[in-house]
Amino acid sequence: MGKIYAVILAGGKGERLWPATLALPKPLLPFGGNGRTLIKATYDRVLPLVGEGNVYLVATRELAELLGAELGLHREQLILEPFGKNTAPAVGLAALVLGELDPAGTMLILPADHRIDDEEAFRRALLAAVKAAEEGYLVTLGIRPTYPATGYGYIEGAEPLFEAEGYVVHRAARFVEKPDHSLAEEYLARGNFFWNSGIFVWKFSRILEEIHRHLPGLAAALAELKSHLGKPTWEAALREAYSRAEETSIDYGVMEKAEKIATIPVSFGWSDLGDWHAIWEVLRRDREDNASVDVEVYGKDATGNLVFSLTPKRVGLLGVEDLAVVDTPEALLVGKRELAQRVREIARGFAEREPDWPELYKLDRNGMLGVMERFPEQCREALARGREVVFPRELSGFERIVVVGMGGSGITGDLLGLAFPEMEVITVRNYVVPRFIGEETLLVGVSYSGNTEETLAAFLDGLKRTKKALGISSGGKLAEICQKQGIPWIEIPKGFQPRAALGHLLFTLLGALEGLGLRAEGMDEGLSILSRMAGELSPRSTPNRAQGLARALQGKVPVIYGAAGTTRPIAFRWRTQINENAKQPAFSAELPELCHNEIVGYELAGGLLPQIIRLFLRTSHDHPRVALRVEVLKEVLRRRRLSFLELHGEGETPLAQALSLLYLGDWVSVYLALLNGVDPTPVEPIAELKERLARESWEPWR
CATH class of the missing domain: 3.90.550.10 (Spore Coat Polysaccharide Biosynthesis Protein SpsA; Chain A)
Known part of the structure; x- marks a missing residue:
């Protein structure tokens, strides 16, 4: 038996x-x-x-x-x-x-x-x-x-x-x-x-x-x-x-x-x-036969009503009977409880207004969808390019890697840390590098354009402390600095938005570092997963999971939670991609740190910020105590009727799981842009900022 x-x-x-x-x-x-x-x-x-x-x-x-x-x-x-x-x-x-x-x-x-x-x-x-x-x-x-x-x-x-x-x-x-x-x-x-x-x-x-x-x-x-x-x-x-x-x-x-x-x-x-009538039947009701869940209800001449809300609020009922009142951040239902079976008709009526994805694709006038679909191919080409790089012998023998980079380039360093778990990898998003670095450090300057002023300043600052250095860009001032000082420089293709060139930056660097004896753990697994996801999430597979997630985030303010040591940089990437592609606010926070401060803000979050939705990005490599904190956080959120989603990385290795979550987030941000009615490619506020800064000359690299 x-x-x-x-x-x-x-x-x-x-x-x-x-x-x-x-x-x-x-x-x-x-x-x-x-x-x-x-x-x-x-x-x-x-x-x-x-x-x-x-x-x-x-x-x-x-x-x-x-x-x-x-x-x-x-x-x-x-x-x-x-x-x-x-x-x-x-x-x-x-x-x-x-x-x-x-x-x-x-x-x-x-x-x-x-x-x-x-x-x-x-x-x-x-x-x-x-x-x-x-x-x-x-x-x-x-x-x-x-x-x-x-x-x-x-x-x-x-x-x-x-x-x-x-x-x-x-x-x-x-x-x-x-x-x-x-x-x-x-x-x-x-x-x-x-x-x-x-x-x-x-x-x-x-x-x-x-x-x-x-x-x-x-x-x-x-x-x-x-x-x-x-x-x-x-x-x-x-x-x-x-x-x-x-x-x-x-x-x-x-x-x-x-x-x-x-x-x-x-x-x-x-x-x-x-249906809502069945819900009313099983709930505890007051003397007037009104039922509610975690809502403060005050009624006058009101009987037999059901009131349910996903956000804390006061509800007044006056002279009504046998109603179902259901409130969520997305929609409101008011109807006769006896007609509860027909709520499906309303749901389907709204569902018939599903996005016309083929029409929305026309908003992508600069071809970001195509760039997204070719991302795995971009990564493989970059890996092959990197493996062709030959470094001078004196570049080897380092104990740590310090990557200086901003925006879409800066995450390269974060992902290197997941690729080389036995190597100390530090990412610097600033004008200066830590004081402690020396000749035991490999300094890597990463800037897609080669002209990011913070990166250039930090790279020059680092060169005062170590001569083990290399640069990677499509050209610009970084290339000039490297060539002038005899520092290895790796050229990558032009013509991309920096945030869309991550494959060129990361995998070219991974391939090149193999020549210095560093082999990334999980690289092949990650590439295989990316190739599969490209088919599953592209417009050719409409509707798909990324589109569903984009719809879940539409009209919301996402707050993405990542774990220290695993998904923190991926949460940051989700946030910046939603900012830049979807042109809307998004925020990120890190576990376990948020358990010591942000969690207290949950007390009034439902009333003050009902449009916030939290996303937990998780892998099987999260620290066990962080994983436990996530479970406790979810209980706290549920008790307060606060919305959240949870996404898990695919694969076995830290790098593969991180890449799968990153690629999913990139697709979600592009589809969210289309739902928001905007072309994902232009980033006009950044262009305005750069134009204004250019008026104030500051070129320490000259």
Whole structure:
């Protein structure tokens, strides 16, 4: 007998809970009881039954990162879908992956966003279902109806099979679609029809057997995928397999047609919380039947209302009844609670106004999208160029590297630090270098134009302390200084915005430093990931993840959080790219430092700055205590209903994970520019500043 595995399915748009689901996925809404999110309540309910290591989550990458972080799941507990395609492919994928780990295992399928009041009764029902699954049954929990609901599918129960854990297991005669009201009344009166809860239990082998029988497209895709498990080809093979699998629910695709189906009638206070009326029903209400969540409500002649806000505020109700009032930074809903099922119509009405991306692409008059798509190619060309550089022998033998650079050039030094973790690398964004550097230091001047005054001044300052130096630019004064003083200078191509030339700067330098005995850790892995991402995030893959993130940031003020030693420079890059490309405010902060100051500002943030959204940039190499601080910060933010997103680097090495997050942020900033109605390339305020400074002559390099 194998182990029991809980598989939480997270998908769907949550349209009937609009507009709250614009800000938070439905599983992260705070309706799980005792201050918990819905998915945290789901996790807590099943944990005593299966244990921490046997809970898995199936979702798309972006959603899995958010929800997995909420639950504290390890990355191997996230089963990532390339895109959502209903529950049958999700179930099949989980059965394939987990069935390889434990062929004799039993699988609990749990929706991520339901509410259950009697959790002990729920666990006993699952144990009864496990016993039925051991007998070869596909089992579903059927909810005893309390009213003639038309919003659920039904299961007709037949003769009893056996008893277990205080429950009677019945053969399931059939599954029926959502009925009209008169038929729902008939089902309620007959007593052997139950709401389909979407909670299933079966052996891995049994569900795969029935998928093979009833969903041949999905079965063939899973069979082909099996040979790619644990291999680098997995993601590409999975995307191809998903594109060929049937898009259908597990109910319709398998359960309505399969053999040996059982149901267990249960009554443990279940709700799928499918709309605002259902939310109102489960919340505590005052004497006037008004319900609210973390909102100060004062009512006069107001009854039966629901008030929910993602930001703290006072709400006055005067002479109204049975309303749903839902406020988020993005949108406001005011409607009759009895019409809650129709909120989906409003959500879809707004969704039809989705960005016309092909039209928005026309705003990119200077070709930044093309530069973005060619970034991996730029990096490979630069690496080859750098490897052709031959340095004089006296340049070797250094103990640290000091990189002087500003703006899009300065991040080169930050990334060098991730590429060479055993080497001390210091980035200087100033007019002078630290006093302590000497001949044990390799000084690197990085300026795309070669004319950045801070870089030139710092480079000259550094040359007073060390003769081990090199410059990299497309020309300009930096080239003149190097040539005049006999310092190695590496030329890179002209014609780019400095922020768009990072590949030329970084990878040319990485290639050149190989000649001095430094080999970057994770360079090949990073290049491979960048090449894949270029295809996934380019306009040819519309819509894509970067566009989705850009939409999430549209109209917001992003504050990007990075960790010292890993993602701090990537957070800085996100901030500057959003500033320069999207032409809007963005800020960055560093962990753990922000835990000693910025966190206090959360107290009034919701009221003063409701448009702020926080992004945590994370890697598997973050310090364990920093990772813990992130989890605590997220709890603090959730309690205050403050919005945040969480993004994880791809790959294994620090450099690869950093590059993946950096490239994603660059794409997001360009798409955000288009959503803002601007061409991402021009940076007129910077040009104005340089023009004004040029009037005040200051040329210490002459």
